[in-house]
Amino acid sequence: MIVYPLWHVGHQNQAGDAGSTVHVDESGVFCEEADGDDVKLLGIYSTLERAEGRMRQARLLPGFRDEPECFHFDVCELDEDQWTEGFVRVPPGE
DSSP states (O other): OEEEEEEEEEOOOOOSGGGOOOOEETTEEOOOGGGTOEEEEEEEESSHHHHHHHHHHHTTSTTGGGSTTOEEEOOEETTOOSOOSOOOOOOTTO
């Protein structure tokens, strides 16, 4: 079964030219949590149409409407591993 997680990124970063906030780059919605970007999962939907409908509704809400292009949805297979390797922690400031 295919599902569609819908995400929004609230940006706090100061990357890019002249210290301007980067919202979308060549690979899509930009996200750098280390810079303070706030990632929110709005929901996981059974169809692309439902995910798009929720995105349209959310674009009318405070906060989300300030960054209407910063939504992203994934296409995921239910019961399929998404993270298959371990990870390391990097202390702040390193």
